[in-house]
Amino acid sequence: MPKEIVTPAGSGKPLAPYSPGTKADGIVYVSGTLPFDKDNNVVHLGDAKAQTRHVLEIIKSVIETAGGTMDDVTMNHIFVTDWANYAAVNEVYATYFPGDKPARYCVQAGLVKPGALVEIATVAHIGKP
Structure with a gap:
């Protein structure tokens, strides 16, 4: 099965050998x-809400570049560095998924760069080409 690399316009170079998305x-x-800018600097230091919004906007751009919408999201894998930020993450998350909610899990973990408070990986089913 062929795969397509999905890289939104303006994306920075990944820190490691991966693509922003595959379809x-x-x-x-x-x-x-x-929550990185295009130069892989952490943005919105200390602000879990702003970091979550930034992450979800990047995810949205990957999904839209692939031809889908956030309504197509079926699964999210969420990582937080501190459970104290869980409510803030959920507050912003709920605005991106106002209708039927995708499946998800959330775990506390260390992240690749100090200052990053949240990381999200996503799966979306946008239909067959």
Whole structure:
């Protein structure tokens, strides 16, 4: 099955050997997304809400570049550095998924760069090409 690399316009170079997203058989897989600017600097230091919004906007751009919408999201994998930020993450998250909610899980973990408070990876089913 052929796959298509999905890279939104203006994306920075990934920190490691991965693509922002891949699309195969109508499914979009969005890599773990951190609150980075295009130069891989952490943005909105100390602000879990702003970081979550930034991450979800990047995810949205990957899904839209692949031809889908946030309504097509079926699964989110959420990582937070501190449970104290869980409510803030959920507050912003709910605005991106106002209707039927995708499946998800959330775990506390260390993230690749100090200052990053949240990381989200996503799966979206946008239909077969």
